[in-house]
Amino acid sequence: MPQTLLITGPGGAGRTTVALATAAAAARAGQRVLLVTAEDPRPGLPDGVRLARVDSGEEFRTEVAALQERGASLIGMLGGRPLGAEELTELPGAEQFALLRALRRAAESPDTDLVVVDMPPLHQAVTTLALPAQLRRYLARLLPAERQAARALRPVLAQLAGVPMPAQWLYEAAGRWDRELAAVQAVVEAPTTRIRLVAEPGPAADAALRTGALGLALHRLGIESLVANRLAPQGSADPWAAGIAARQEKCLAQWEETFPLIPIARLAHLGRDPEDPADLEELLLPAPVEGPGVAPWAVEDRRAEDGVLVWAVPLPRAHKAELDLVRRGDELLLAAGPYRRIVSLPSALRRCTVSGAALADGVLRVRFTPDPRLWPAH
Template sequence: MRTVLVTGLGGAGRTTVAAATALAAARRGERALLLSADRDDPLTPLLGGEEVARLDVVRIDSGADFRTELLALQDRAGTVLELLGAGRLDGEELTELPGAEQLALLKALRETAAGDHDLVVVDMPPVHQSVAALALPGQLRRYLRRLLPPERQAARSLRPVLAQLAGVPMPAQWLYETAARWDAELAAVEAVVEDPSTTVRLVAEPTPTAAAALRTARLGLALHGAAPDAVIANRVLPTGSADPFLAALSGQQQCVLKELAEEFAAVPLHEVPHLGRDPRGTEELDELIDGPTGEIGLWEGKDGFVRPGPWHVEDRLADDGVLVWHLPLPGATRDQLGLVRRGDELLLTVGPFRKIATLPSALRRCTVSGAGLTDGVLRIRFTPDPELWPRTR
């Protein structure tokens, strides 16, 4: 199964591209699933309310998901809440909190991974929100490990004694079990995002600000192990218009398209024509799929683009005995980077994005001895600490 995450700049037509991608897969005979968490439900008018063979459309209800999860947690924590004198909440009075939409989308993404579809197309939020959503599982897992370290469960037989000594109830087993369940679910989401069959498609209108915005977006995606398999230039006007106004707009778009082609040289750039109206119904979506030249490579997902591999440690170098950690950051510049080592973690800042990465076991016994950015790859040098590194005879 392949998963395509469709994101991009706000108002660029992400939902249209996602719907056309899923529709094209269904037209080819694949079983496709189109997944969206948009509150306004743009898919119904976009597809014209039609049922398409081999295409399933699912809209996530993040409010209902939030209420279900919170009520279940409240039931499991019932004893503790009663000890604290807390009043129980009813489902009717619950309104979802910020971030609930992202969590519901990630949960749905994990559940679809166990399905039998050939292609899952996810209509993601704008790119900065998508980067935050992709980073969320790793962040939450880190918080859970810090707040409820799994190794403390080994002392559960001592909790009654500790509770008497401390005079307060100790964390109940259900809390650790809940944390373990959440950790497993978040790990499953991370596995879907990091799977080589999961790719990202960036959608933007070719406006003067598009190249810079997509460049920043690519950095955020790369920082969290994702990379675009294509850039979709949407609503491209025809060239050669006799109208001076349209000719000027088209000329501006062509300049931006050239800039995008240079900026994303390693990523296929596809142009989607402007229909002169917002597409409505499957027939008009078919026009986008075929295009004026009949090219459908945009929707095949087989453009030959290879995602960069995950961050990896290079073998020990014979000349100076250091280890090198490779972090692909295409398009990054030195002035955008910030790097701090704190214990077993590395705090990496790239432009407006930040990631806290746990060092591989080999690097925890080393000190950072330097870093360099070359050809879009950040290489961090680690020198083994003689006090921690195994000695050889």
């Protein structure tokens, strides 16, 4: 599987340009690069970079046509009429699914060392990358293990009715969706998949970056580097330009303190939009690096000290007021800002009750007290 680098950041930060520059730098270093984007590669595709276009409209029409073909018998039994391709207009969410399918195909691309993906803005990117795991959970919840019994009855019911049964079509579709989602989830969660953030230093970008990085941490998606884009030149005699540079440097100092383990690359403002591939060479970006990885969610055993187990969940720059957690059976619902995630508890914590939580130094520590009815006596 090739390395995958997802380029995202606050809206208007220059994500597509940085994606092109990243691909160009990797190609110059001798890597075989595939660029995945829904945009036209302007100022042009760099030498040595192959292109995979994401066409959500075409993807949507193809998927609906295939769905109608597989369900033709059921549609006919219900008196429905298939939709023609010319009637189809993509629905909300089609862009996200098209991007995820393109991501899976790119990860399976032969003769590729690096896949660079031009992602949507940061908030949408986080929700898109979280979709496969969330939808698989929904499918498992809505179509539980009892479907095995229905599967055994399908041939008999279909023979009596003379047509495929709706349940058969539903379970087969759910199984196919689960396999496709599992393949995408494997790419998203692979250690070879990392995220390069792009932001233009300033208050608005800082707020968006903080919230987005929180969502990435909640879903355990690793940040490879942060690109500070469109930096004003230092030492300008123009007070206006000097003021912009000073504000950017103040923001950069905060980012360096907030993300001490994440490399920060600085890109100077060209003074214009890139006009041709040669302009990309002026944007000196580092080659993709492995970085520090995703901070582990560790279980700390403090039974000898105060009789509890502590689950440490790193959530950098989180605020206490925006956090929430709810225990539901063997799962924990975690909410951080606009993001939510439901995670299965480690086996040791399933035999405990939640007895408190505290946020300190960017780590949420959830306290679990062992349930004496479920823990063996010593």
